Amino acid sequence: MWFQRAHALLVLLFVLACSACSVGAKHADAAAPAYGGGAYPTTAMDDAPSGEAEAPMREEAGPAQLDMDGAKDSFVNAKQPAPEPAPGKGKPQPGPGQQGAGADSKRSPILIYTADYTMSVFEVQKSLDAVEALAKSAGGYLARRDDRSITVRVPAEKFQDVIAGVEKVGDVLHRNVVSEDVTAEYRDLEIQLANHLALRSRMEKLLEKANKVEEALQIERELGRITGEIERVKGRLKLLTDLAQFSTITVSFAPRTQESVQEGPFVLPLPWLNSLGLNRLMNLR
Amino acid sequence: MKRLLLGLPLLLALVACGRPYTTATPDGFVELDEEHYDESVHEYRASTADGVVIGVRAYENDPEVDLTLAVRALENRVRLGQGYALLEKKEAVARDGTKGTTLRFGHDEPAGAHLYAVTIFVTDDWVYLLETGGKKDLVEKAQKSLDWATQNFLPQ
Numbered sequence: 001m002w003f004q005r006a007h008a009l010l011v012l013l014f015v016l017a018c019s020a021c022s023v024g025a026k027h028a029d030a031a032a033p034a035y036g037g038g039a040y041p042t043t044a045m046d047d048a049p050s051g052e053a054e055a056p057m058r059e060e061a062g063p064a065q066l067d068m069d070g071a072k073d074s075f076v077n078a079k080q081p082a083p084e085p086a087p088g089k090g091k092p093q094p095g096p097g098q099q100g101a102g103a104d105s106k107r108s109p110i111l112i113y114t115a116d117y118t119m120s121v122f123e124v125q126k127s128l129d130a131v132e133a134l135a136k137s138a139g140g141y142l143a144r145r146d147d148r149s150i151t152v153r154v155p156a157e158k159f160q161d162v163i164a165g166v167e168k169v170g171d172v173l174h175r176n177v178v179s180e181d182v183t184a185e186y187r188d189l190e191i192q193l194a195n196h197l198a199l200r201s202r203m204e205k206l207l208e209k210a211n212k213v214e215e216a217l218q219i220e221r222e223l224g225r226i227t228g229e230i231e232r233v234k235g236r237l238k239l240l241t242d243l244a245q246f247s248t249i250t251v252s253f254a255p256r257t258q259e260s261v262q263e264g265p266f267v268l269p270l271p272w273l274n275s276l277g278l279n280r281l282m283n284l285r
Numbered sequence: 286m287k288r289l290l291l292g293l294p295l296l297l298a299l300v301a302c303g304r305p306y307t308t309a310t311p312d313g314f315v316e317l318d319e320e321h322y323d324e325s326v327h328e329y330r331a332s333t334a335d336g337v338v339i340g341v342r343a344y345e346n347d348p349e350v351d352l353t354l355a356v357r358a359l360e361n362r363v364r365l366g367q368g369y370a371l372l373e374k375k376e377a378v379a380r381d382g383t384k385g386t387t388l389r390f391g392h393d394e395p396a397g398a399h400l401y402a403v404t405i406f407v408t409d410d411w412v413y414l415l416e417t418g419g420k421k422d423l424v425e426k427a428q429k430s431l432d433w434a435t436q437n438f439l440p441q
Contacts, residue, residue: 120371272326272344276359
């Protein structure tokens with residue numbers, strides 16, 4: 001009898017030790033969401049069946065071995081062309097869940113596209129309507145709109161088409177287009193999730209076998225912590241999936257009067273430059 | 286001193302002849318009295334009853350600039366400095382064949398969308414600014430008259 005209890009205690013200690021080391025582990029459960037098989041899972045957050053959770057671990061490529069072609073790019077300049085997609089890709093990469101099947105998709109980067117535009121203040125309401133219409137016609141939606149700015153979300157594969165349209169809406173004073181590669185983070189989260197799910201499954205089985213209340217409470221505490229971690233990872237995966245599937249475009253209408261005049265080298269001391277504009281022209285009093 | 290000597294005949298000519306340019310006031314516009322313009326820059330103003338305004342100013346070309354630089358400086362000032370949207374940039378020709386450039390801008394004012402255009406002519410002695418502006422719909426209606434005024438502008 002004492003031998004059985006000691007054995008149970010040893011197993012519990014072993015499981016707790018494993019739990020402490022599980023975060024960031026580079027092992028994936030065989031039952032983990034299978035991006036290696038082709039598609040990025042849209043249902044990766046679903047719990048794995050407990051029977052499969054105890055399947056043997058296998059080695060997975062670390063982030064350093066991932067295809068980083070689409071690593072963070074930033075374009076900040078007026079009249080600069082729209083960002084080129086990652087080499088060898090014709091369009092921005094679709095988000096997780098939109099990847100095509102096949103060996104190549106295993107290494108396709110997961111990219112989050114965002115674009116910020118500042119335009120001259122002219123016919124703002126009309127321009128805001130035009131941006132919103134562009135997004136909706138591309139299958140996107142309005143995220144936020146006020147008197148002087150608008151934020152829309154558009155499917156990643158339509159991102160370049162939409163920003164090309166946005167640039168025709170008005171006089172672009174400033175643009176900032178960024179593609180952020182979150183492949184490494186996404187895959188790491190998937191691995192964490194798989195490990196947590198497997199661990200939870202083992203803990204649940206241990207809980208069934210627990211004989212003492214103290215043991216049961218200890219296991220339940222650990223189960224609660226692991227469940228919290230699982231929810232956190234699921235939430236982050238869901239957010240990344242959403243951001244990768246729908247690119248974010250923000251257009252603001254604002255003059256750059258002060259910053260440009262002060263920092264730009266173009267303020268020449270020519271007397272005739274000092275009184276241009278509608279205010280003076282139309283002031284006839 | 287050299288500049289002063291060079292500028293003296295110019296000044297005398299100016300005193301003798303008034304503005305260093307000749308304008309043509311289109312039908313539907315009234316030329317305003319001197320209280321509505323700045324004599325120091327030889328200003329001319331005309332307006333419709335609805336507030337579409339034409340203004341001309343002439344500045345001595347000192348420091349001397351050429352048309353390319355002047356257009357660039359003007360674009361920077363109005364577009365980037367004042368936040369106007371550049372809608373169009375095109376060549377303009379005065380009545381005597383002097384070539385200039387017209388920049389058309391748009392800007393939202395509290396009263397609604399406005400259009401503002403500046404045509405700039407540069408000669409050795411003068412920089413001429415021919416400005417037009419007003420509410421967008423009114424300017425668009427008066428566009429032919431405004432173009433006529435530009436085409437019939439005569440620098441000295």
